[in-house]
Amino acid sequence: MTDTVLPARPVDTLRGGKNDDFTAFVESAATRLRRSAYLMCRDWHLAQDLTQQTFTKMYVVWKRIRTGTNLDAYSRRVDH
Amino acid sequence: MDLREHFDRAVDDDPGADPGVMAQAAIVRGGQVRRRRRQVAGAAGGVLAVLGIVAGLNLPSQAEPEVTVAAAMRPAAAASCTVDPVEKDATDVALLLTEDASAREKSELAAALDQDPRVGTVLFESRAAAYEKFRQLWADSPDFVASVSLQQLPESFRVRLADPARFTAFERDFARRDGVQDIVGRVCPVSAAVGGVR
Numbered sequence: 001m002t003d004t005v006l007p008a009r010p011v012d013t014l015r016g017g018k019n020d021d022f023t024a025f026v027e028s029a030a031t032r033l034r035r036s037a038y039l040m041c042r043d044w045h046l047a048q049d050l051t052q053q054t055f056t057k058m059y060v061v062w063k064r065i066r067t068g069t070n071l072d073a074y075s076r077r078v079d080h
Numbered sequence: 081m082d083l084r085e086h087f088d089r090a091v092d093d094d095p096g097a098d099p100g101v102m103a104q105a106a107i108v109r110g111g112q113v114r115r116r117r118r119q120v121a122g123a124a125g126g127v128l129a130v131l132g133i134v135a136g137l138n139l140p141s142q143a144e145p146e147v148t149v150a151a152a153m154r155p156a157a158a159a160s161c162t163v164d165p166v167e168k169d170a171t172d173v174a175l176l177l178t179e180d181a182s183a184r185e186k187s188e189l190a191a192a193l194d195q196d197p198r199v200g201t202v203l204f205e206s207r208a209a210a211y212e213k214f215r216q217l218w219a220d221s222p223d224f225v226a227s228v229s230l231q232q233l234p235e236s237f238r239v240r241l242a243d244p245a246r247f248t249a250f251e252r253d254f255a256r257r258d259g260v261q262d263i264v265g266r267v268c269p270v271s272a273a274v275g276g277v278r
Contacts, residue, residue, distance in 0.1 A: 019107050026103035035091045039228075041156040041278065042217050044095050049163050050156055052102055057262075059110030060117075 022062050026055055086224040113167070153234055154264075155210070155277035161268035162276075170247040170265025172276030175237040175254060178261040185259030186235070192257070193237060198250045200242040201274050207233050213278070238275020 033054060037047035058065060154176055157163045161172060175193075177186065186204075193202045210233040218225050241247055244267070251263050266276035 019103070022107065023100065023103040026106065027099040030097065030099035030102050031094075034097060035087070035094060036153055037156075038091055038094070039087075039218075040153055040214065043156065044093075046156040046163070048097055050154060051097075052105060053165060055102055055106035056110045056113070059106040060113045062110075 021066060022059060025058075030055075083227045086221075086227045090218070090221060090224050116167075153232070154262075155205075155234070155236065157266055158268060158273040158276050158278055160272045161266040164266075165264045166247075166267055167265075168248050169244040170251075170267060170276075171241060171244045172266050172268045172272065172274060173239040173241060173247065173250065174264045174266075174275045174277045175239065175260055176262045176264065177235040177237070177259050179231075179234075181235065181259035181261075185257075189237060189254075189257060189259055192254075193239060196250070198241055198243065198246045199239055201240040203238045203274050205236045205238060205275075207231065207235055210234060210236075236275070236277070238273070238277060240274045 030051060033051045034044075034047050037050040038044060041047060041050075155174065158172075175189070177189075190202075190204065193199050207230045211228075211230050214228065214233060215225050241250065247265050251265060254260055255263050264277070268276045
């Protein structure tokens with residue numbers, strides 16, 4: 001899934017910045033999640049895919065995550 | 081050497097990835113899923129746990145928030161299966177359990193899977209089995225392995241469905257159950273590991 005061709009600029013600029021907080025979250029968490037995933041497969045490509053899947057799932061339910069959660073902190077079950 | 085150093089050493093060949101591109105891909109693909117779900121309102125039930133702390137592996141860093149790793153410490157796709165999860169027609173399913181799933185929740189899940197006519201084969205991967213795979217994967221770094229505890233590894237049920245067409249209903253039913261953190265369906269050949277994960 002990493003080989004999809006995407007436009008050069010993040011989509012949030014096309015949508016008036018409403019995805020800014022999501023993008024900021026991904027930027028802050030991506031390295032840690034990728035590295036954690038790597039521990040389970042020792043394959044950077046797979047780790048990247050797994051992390052991307054996680055972020056995609058989070059984006060689907062992002063409004064609920066954002067309104068109900070202190071993202072800096074904890075375990076969270078998110079209904080969707 | 082502390083855990084942080086072991087961890088840094090284990091990942092020191094990280095090729096890196098552009099988080100801006102990852103965010104963008106999540107927005108594009110996640111947006112497609114949102115639109116599809118709006119079109120089939122009510123079809124998507126369930127619970128998704130995307131964040132969780134794995135005690136002790138919550139490696140501190142000034143640059144990153146305390147978001148963690150439970151979501152990422154999942155088994156990767158089996159080699160011959162689709163890497164990306166599918167939303168329908170999955171042949172194989174991994175039910176990832178919450179870190180604090182109780183023995184009772186697990187036995188109820190096992191019984192429900194066992195009795196479900198949609199399920200062809202079901203296997204359970206314990207923390208011990210996950211740890212053994214982890215240990216073998218990092219056999220050349222015993223100090224690192226020693227720094228990770230059993231409790232930090234995920235438990236999962238791995239299922240091969242009797243009929244892929246029933247995946248969507250299966251997912252909806254099981255996503256609601258206590259102890260289930262996430263459900264990942266993939267399309268696999270019969271030769272693949274049951275559940276579509278390693």
